[in-house]
Amino acid sequence: MDDYQIPPPDLRGRAHADRMFRMLGALVTGYEWLANGAHSRRPSTQRVDRDLNLVVDEIRIEGQNVRSYRLVAAGGEKLPSWQPGCHLDVLLPTGRRRQYSLCGDPRDRGSYRIAVRRIDTGAGGSRELHDSVGTGCALTVRGPRNGFPYVRADRYLFIAGGIGITPILPMVKQAAADGAQWQLVYTGRSRASMPFLDELSALDPARVRLRPYDEFGFPASGSELLQYAPNQATVYCCGPAPIIANVRRDLPDSAAQALHFERFTTPPIVDGRPFEIALTRSNRVLTVPADRSALDVIRQQIPDIAYSCQRGFCGTCRSRVISGEVDHRDRVLTDGERTDTMTICVSRSRGDRIVLDL
């Protein structure tokens, strides 16, 4: 802590402390005195409940392994409004939390629609929804929140891969309703696996380009998809990571001028090994499985822990390491900092155990 009684040196290098900053210090002291005055008490902070209690109203098959769920409020109330690109945080009965894009009609304030592809090899969220959430089941959700904001423009290219059509679908309908100039390129394994073809068939067929892999192959480049971009178009892209990466790379050589994209999966943990973390201040030992981050596990025990990017570049989650050899996977810490700190969002342990000052 610096001593605030001693103002900083003068700006022009004169021997005395800066007179203006001496006054500023006095001003802050006065401000603090005001703040401590007993004229009014600070109101106590109210807990805000963000849970929405919904019920599955209808389930429909939308394609091979794809089901859509119509959700309504348990008490029949109006639901919070949303915009194309919004998603819900769905709390599954087993406690898993998954994010699903809203793919219904934003003007319908009585229900939400999400669509989910069952992935047998996934972490189990989609299997749980498909196998054990039926009509009439209660679901707690949070949101809607917008991670893929749809912005008004005159010209669009929409690129959807497989289940990535879900956030794109309301955007396409909005663009069509607004009379924008738009194109949709929709890829997927096969026509049978691509959801919502029936709804898309109601739109101008000259603007909808279906490119199933079994007919066109997996798109070899971003340009292959970007070739349909109207001049100066804004691109919205959602789909498998390689498609997004290719589109990002080839965008500068296309007619489009802006790119919005949304990934459905967080970057996978490469070569993860399970390890233990001992937290000295909270006196607990936690096990980090191979497929989860230390932050993810610690956060369940310490919900107030500060973190931000979850990708190892902002450094917010840096924590002091008391012992253990760290496998540093961030791109922010200096070598000096790495001797006794780690970013818990991406870095892991080389050995079996790491001890953190948390």
Next chain:
Amino acid sequence: MFGHHRNDKGRDDPDDLVLEPRDVTFDWSNLPTHWVPDEPLVTHTCNVLHLLLPAGERWFVDLFTRAVPLIKDDRLREDVLGFIGQETLHARSHQGVLDHWKTRGIDTDPYVAQIEWMFRAALGDRELPAKRREEWLIERLAIVAAIEHITATLGNWALNSPALDAAKADPTMLDLLRWHGAEEVVHRAVAFDLFTHLDGRYLHRARAMLTTAPIMLWLWVRGIAFLMRTDPELGGRVKPRWRHYFRASRRHLLPPAHQLVGQTLNYCRPSYHPSKEFSTGQAVAYLASSPAATAAAV
């Protein structure tokens, strides 16, 4: 159950945004001293941002990190965590300009030391009992909320400043200002909502702005004078003059005074909420085409 303080200014402007930091980098190796050509006053007025923001935004991050355990709203906590990452990258990016200047022999340490003292010492932590420590933290969050309204005002201006392009301002610097400005517009409600959640007393909010705005103005004037004295190409011959500022603002090269004063007073209206000002859509659209933001590793 579904109470939700959203503004109904229309479905056009995106709302409820998820805030995420972007891992941007900027290459300053070709930055001219007067990056708005032949406009030293305009250049240095913008340059004051690099002097104030690294220390200021690190201070925000520090306060916000310590406010996280006080939050009783999961959604607001998500916003605050996103805000922390964005401000961290803002501070780092402006620091990059200071570091570049240092390699060119332009030493801003004397001025920056004063700003560091203001945030870290004068507005820093005190040895206080727990209760008063919390009050001092929240009082400073009111100051952050006030500054955030100013940064959003400036950010909104930067997103609407075609005159700078016409004046052939350095594109990398413009991208820094507009990327930062866009994120300021996108997260403009977070500090306000945090203060409202933890305190919300109107008097404290308005008092923070009425104290902060004149100090910011004073720091700006001092900063411009300092940079013009230190400028190796001016050699101390050119002095900043108010009439130069008014001339530049009339040519849309700097934000006009009436807009800055108007937004300061606007913040002091009891019904003010940041979501009623500025366009999230415009900011999001800029981020989708900004060279730095689109090149950011993901």
